[in-house]
Amino acid sequence: MKISQSKLINVSICAAFILQMNLSAEDKSKSESLGSVDVISTGTIASEGTNSYTFDRMKTSTKLTLTAKETPQSVSVLTTQKILDLGITSYQNMLGYVTGVSIDRWDERMVSSARGFNIDFYKIDGMPTYTTYNERDLDLSMYDRVEIVRGANGLTTGAGNPGMSINLVRKRANSKELAGNVSISAGSWNAYSATIDVSTGLNEDGTVRGRIVAKHEDSDSYMDGYSKKNNLIYGVVDSDLTDTTYLSVGASYHKLDRNGIRWGGLPAFDSNNNRIDFDRSKIVSEDWTYWDTENKSIFANLEQKVYKDISLNLAYTYDHIIDNNALLYFKGNVNKTDGSGITSLDFEKEREKKEHNFDLNVNIPFELGDLDQEVVVGTSYNLAKQLKYDGRYPNGYYDPVPNFYDYNISLPSSSITDVPYIEQAEEIKQQALYLAGKFSLTDDLKLITGARLSSWKYTSEDNTKETREFENELTPYFGLVYNLNENHSIYTSYTSIFNPQDEKNKSGNYLEPIKGKAYEAGVKGEYFDGVLNASLSVFKIEQDGVAQLDGKQTSNPALDAYKAAKGVVSKGYEVDVSGQITNNLSLDFGFARFKAEDAEGEKHNTKASRTTANIFAKYLINDLTIGGGLQYKSKAYTGEIVQDAYTVANAMVGYKINKKTNLQLNIDNIFDKKYYSGLGKNSMSYGDERKITLALKYTF
Numbered sequence: 001m002k003i004s005q006s007k008l009i010n011v012s013i014c015a016a017f018i019l020q021m022n023l024s025a026e027d028k029s030k031s032e033s034l035g036s037v038d039v040i041s042t043g044t045i046a047s048e049g050t051n052s053y054t055f056d057r058m059k060t061s062t063k064l065t066l067t068a069k070e071t072p073q074s075v076s077v078l079t080t081q082k083i084l085d086l087g088i089t090s091y092q093n094m095l096g097y098v099t100g101v102s103i104d105r106w107d108e109r110m111v112s113s114a115r116g117f118n119i120d121f122y123k124i125d126g127m128p129t130y131t132t133y134n135e136r137d138l139d140l141s142m143y144d145r146v147e148i149v150r151g152a153n154g155l156t157t158g159a160g161n162p163g164m165s166i167n168l169v170r171k172r173a174n175s176k177e178l179a180g181n182v183s184i185s186a187g188s189w190n191a192y193s194a195t196i197d198v199s200t201g202l203n204e205d206g207t208v209r210g211r212i213v214a215k216h217e218d219s220d221s222y223m224d225g226y227s228k229k230n231n232l233i234y235g236v237v238d239s240d241l242t243d244t245t246y247l248s249v250g251a252s253y254h255k256l257d258r259n260g261i262r263w264g265g266l267p268a269f270d271s272n273n274n275r276i277d278f279d280r281s282k283i284v285s286e287d288w289t290y291w292d293t294e295n296k297s298i299f300a301n302l303e304q305k306v307y308k309d310i311s312l313n314l315a316y317t318y319d320h321i322i323d324n325n326a327l328l329y330f331k332g333n334v335n336k337t338d339g340s341g342i343t344s345l346d347f348e349k350e351r352e353k354k355e356h357n358f359d360l361n362v363n364i365p366f367e368l369g370d371l372d373q374e375v376v377v378g379t380s381y382n383l384a385k386q387l388k389y390d391g392r393y394p395n396g397y398y399d400p401v402p403n404f405y406d407y408n409i410s411l412p413s414s415s416i417t418d419v420p421y422i423e424q425a426e427e428i429k430q431q432a433l434y435l436a437g438k439f440s441l442t443d444d445l446k447l448i449t450g451a452r453l454s455s456w457k458y459t460s461e462d463n464t465k466e467t468r469e470f471e472n473e474l475t476p477y478f479g480l481v482y483n484l485n486e487n488h489s490i491y492t493s494y495t496s497i498f499n500p501q502d503e504k505n506k507s508g509n510y511l512e513p514i515k516g517k518a519y520e521a522g523v524k525g526e527y528f529d530g531v532l533n534a535s536l537s538v539f540k541i542e543q544d545g546v547a548q549l550d551g552k553q554t555s556n557p558a559l560d561a562y563k564a565a566k567g568v569v570s571k572g573y574e575v576d577v578s579g580q581i582t583n584n585l586s587l588d589f590g591f592a593r594f595k596a597e598d599a600e601g602e603k604h605n606t607k608a609s610r611t612t613a614n615i616f617a618k619y620l621i622n623d624l625t626i627g628g629g630l631q632y633k634s635k636a637y638t639g640e641i642v643q644d645a646y647t648v649a650n651a652m653v654g655y656k657i658n659k660k661t662n663l664q665l666n667i668d669n670i671f672d673k674k675y676y677s678g679l680g681k682n683s684m685s686y687g688d689e690r691k692i693t694l695a696l697k698y699t700f
Contacts, residue, residue, distance in 0.1 A: 046174055047079035047145040053586050054533045054579040055079055059126065060147040060167040062436045062450060062477065063156055063361060063376045069526045070438070071149075072448050072479025072493035074537040076576050078146040082588060085618055085627055085652055087666035087693055089193075089217075091122075091138040091168075096631060097616075098148055099590025100574055101164070102608035104636075105678035105685045107262035108291045109133035113608045114150060115541055116570040116596030117163030117516070120499075124168050125299065127317045127357040128157045130384060130428070136293055136321070141195055141215045142234035142252055143168045150574065151518040151539060154475035154497030158382065158430045158454050162497050162516030162541050170299070171213065172248060173238040175199040176206025180700060187693035191219035193230075207240040222689040223283045225260030244305035254295045261291045263327035265683040267342065267404075268641050271335040275641070280674065280686040284330045288411045291325040309365045313378075319355040326411055330401065331682040339403035346411055349391030349421070356383040361434075371440035376450075382430040389423035424462035431455045436477065448479040448493075456500055456513070470513055473498045484523075492521040503547035503562040511564050515544045532579030532587075539574075543567025546599075568604045570596040584620040588629075589613075607679055609633040609645075618652070625654035625664075638679050646675045648687070660700060666693045 047055050055077040057067050068075055076099060078088070088094050095101050095112050101119070104111045112119045112134060121130045140146075146168050153165035180198035185191075199211040217230040236250030262283050270276045302314040325348070332342040361378025394412040396419050401407050436450030452475040458468040479493035498513040505511060522537030546567030554560055572594030580586050591613045596604040616629030628651040636643045649671055654664040668691040678685030 046172060047077070047081070048171070050079070051081050052079055052531060052579065053082045053588050054531065055145060055147075056530055058147045058167075060123070060156065060165060061149045061153065062438075062448060063126070063363075063378070063434075064374055064436055064438045064448065065363075066438065066448070067526070067530075068533045068535070069489050069524045070446060070448075070481055072481050072491040073495065073520060074150040074522065074535060074539070074574050074576070076148045076578060076590065078148070080144055081586075082578075082616075083140060083146075084664075085625075085654075086616060086629075086650070087652065087664075087668070087695075089140055091136070091140065092134060094140060094146060095134070097614055098146075098164075098166070099576055099614060100150060100592030100594075100612055102612060102633070102636065103677060104607045105265075106133070106680075106683055107264060107685070108137070108258060109135040110678070111607075113605060114164035114592075115162070115539065115572060115594050116568060116605050116608060117161040117541070118605075119161065119164050119166065121157060121160045122166040122168065123157065124317065125170055125301070125315065126156065126167060127315065127359065128160075128382060129319065129355055129357070130160075135291070135323075136295065137256060138168065138295075139215060139217075139230060139232045139254055139256075140168075141197070141232055142171055142213050144171045145169050150537075151520055151541065152495040152497040152516050154495065154516075155434060155436060155450055155452050155477040157497065158380070158432055158452070158475075159456055159499055159513070160497055161499060162495075162518050162543075170236065170250070171197075171211060171234075173199050173209035173211035173236050175211075176201040176209060178700070181697055182700075183695055183697040185693055185695035187219075188689075188691045189220040189222055191217075191691075191693065193217035202237070208237065209239070210237045211235065222281055223260075223262075223285075224281045225285055225287055226258070226283065227260060228256065228258040230257075231255045246301075246303040248301040249299070251298045252296075254293075254297075256293045258291045259289070260285050260287055261289050261325075261327075262685065263289070263329045263347070264331070265678055265680065265685040267330065267332060267334050268679075268681050268684050269333045271333045271341050273333065276334065276336070278684075280689055284328060286328050286409055286411075289326050289328050291327075292323075294322040296320040306362070311363045313359075313361050313363060315357075315359045317355075317357045319353075321353045321355075323351040323353070325349060328409060329682075330404070331398070334404045339401075339405040339407075342401040342404045343398040344401050344407075344409055345398050346394055346409070347391060347421070348394065348411065350388060351386070351390075352388040354385045354387060357381070368440075371443065373440055374438040376434075376436045378434055380430070380432045380434070383427060384429075385425070385427040386423065387425055391421035393419040393421060424460055424465075426458070426460035426462070426465070429457045429459075444483040446481045448477070448481065450477040451475065452477075454498070456498075458500070468500060468502060468510055470498075470500055470510075473513060487527055488523060488525050490521075490523050492519075494519055501547050503560075505563060506550060506561040511547055511562060512545055514546050514567065517542045517544065528580065532577070532581060534577045535575070537574050539570075539572060541568075541570040543569070548599075566599040568596055568598050570594050570604075585617065587615075587617045589615045606637050609636050611645075616650070623656040625652070625656075627652040627654075636679060639681070641679050641681070641684075643676045643679060646673055648673050648675075660698055662697045662699075664695045664697070666695070667691070668693075 100114045149165040152162035178200040184194045195215040197213045202208040213234040215232040234252040238248045299317040304312045327347045329345040335341045358381040364375045395417045432454040434452040439447040454473040455471045481491045483489045495518045497516045500513045518541045520539040525534040545564040547562040548565035550561045550563040575591040577589040593611045611634035613632040618627030631648045634645045652666045672690040675687045677687040
């Protein structure tokens with residue numbers, strides 16, 4: 001672990017400052033103080049401060065307030081405590097700890113999948129945002145927890161694949177008193193970060209509260225020439241305007257700059273078509289390459305009690321995303337003797353996008369037959385605009401690289417020989433009406449059901465691209481949950497989702513969207529007053545309406561005709577256990593296995609491991625916390641390129657210096673396992689080397 005002297009001095013000064021603050025402060029509580037909390041909104045319930053690996057309720061699957069035991073789908077949560085213990089700091093890093101997720105890294109982008117299907121969206125506070133390759137890599141410092149719903153989640157999302165829904169829930173200003181924490185960290189490859197998170201009441205009685213999170217991070221890498229800087233500021237004000245009115249408004253700014261980056265990866269084969277191995281420090285890049293992302297967001301939530309417990313809920317989010325990069329790509333089979341056989345492609349672009357998301361619903365809890373019932377009815381609107389995409393291939397396309405092992409490639413300035421790559425402004429708009437209900441048929445039998453009616457439209461200012469529009473797409477949801485006893489329930493469910501496609505039939509009409517239908521059944525357990533949750537689920541997902549060539553392929557792909565056909569069928573099972581086993585022992589365990597085949601019986605998405613497992617446990621001994629875990633991925637392959645099954649081991653040790661100060665050491669990939677996180681003829685990417693991080697946190 002290399003640490004520069006100047007940065008070490010800065011970290012030491014910060015550490016001394018934190019310790020001095022601690023010595024002069026009063027010890028008010030053995031646990032981390034969040035101040036007094038007395039808010040009316042169910043949306044402000046947080047996992048932080050609970051020290052738990054599980055969470056008692058979530059709305060991600062249906063917008064109904066359901067416990068994990070009541071939800072007729074496989075669900076899990078990464079709580080604040082779990083994220084802290086694992087040392088997770090970013091969205092991409094988090095994905096590796098989610099049960100059932102496989103990752104195929106290209107460069108700064110990674111394709112994530114679950115149950116055999118690509119994860120093509122995520123949600124923030126329940127609002128969908130569409131990102132196919134996860135290149136934005138959100139910082140998790142502003143989020144309280146990450147809620148996971150496996151299978152189709154079209155009821156609350158609209159368009160997408162049926163693999164998994166990931167919902168990041170923002171932190172809120174719940175404290176009426178001054179409370180917060182300051183943390184600093186230093187780690188492998190000159191990695192440094194400093195974070196401050198402060199909450200306080202903004203008026204005398206605490207009905208108006210504010211919170212600010214700010215973070216700076218910079219690091220190098222085990223990859224030659226790679227570095228990144230990450231800056232985040234997040235602010236939110238939560239107000240109990242009256243006894244029946246709650247308002248939350250906030251904004252965030254996230255700037256992520258990455259230099260010396262990859263575009264694609266290393267070559268898989270040498271000139272004799274033999275697999276070739278490199279040192280993990282080797283990447284395809286130059287010092288002028290970069291991938292910079294800037295994201296400005298604002299959001300607002302209003303909850304108004306209309307009558308008794310009936311509430312009107314209004315939510316809006318806005319994102320402005322600027323994405324600029326300069327890239328270098330290599331392809332070919334390298335001659336190991338003289339380094340020939342490779343050609344290079346450079347590219348530069350500027351892209352600007354905006355997203356507007358709006359949701360309005362009414363939540364109606366009531367009693368019928370002395371049993372609790374709940375209905376949610378609402379409407380949503382999503383608009384994603386690409387305002388700008390200006391790119392260029394300097395001096396044309398591929399050029400030969402004289403020696404792969406010793407090259408010096410510069411990025412040419414703009415000239416008349418450039419080949420432009422420009423996309424005109426375009427947008428995707430979704431509108432929907434939805435209805436969901438939790439109906440207690442008996443004390444032990446609950447029906448969770450609902451439907452969504454969606455309209456989806458794509459338009460572009462490019463007159464070569466046609467408008468695509470699909471209206472009145474019906475997305476049903478059905479689930480039954482039966483309580484066997486106080487601790488166990490069994491469930492079955494049918495959920496669905498739709499995904500638009502751009503192929504046409506012989507009549508020249510666009511094919512209807514692909515339907516993803518998910519069938520699931522399982523058993524769930526809730527133990528020790530809800531601090532430990534467990535589940536076992538079996539599932540089957542069917543795709544229907546997938547485009548298939550109708551007749552012979554023509555020389556002009558634009559003239560090819562397609563017909564709707566059966567698509568992929570995925571089957572499997574999953575196990576989750578998460579929470580507190582004893583007062584001192586916490587456990588998080590997940591195991592997933594699936595089999596996916598297309599209509600011809602061929603294996604689908606072989607880059608995704610069929611079996612994945614995660615386990616992490618921690619044990620508290622007085623002021624010392626010891627934790628450790630494993631991440632297992634079974635074999636993945638594409639063509640002749642195979643990544644055998646592998647296991648990565650991780651560990652953490654925490655020491656409570658006193659009631660307010662904690663020191664934590666995380667070691668990822670303890671045994672420095674060498675493996676590929678991305679597979680492809682010209683896109684081989686290694687997984688991270690052993691990483692050590694030491695963090696000091698002061699809570700007040």
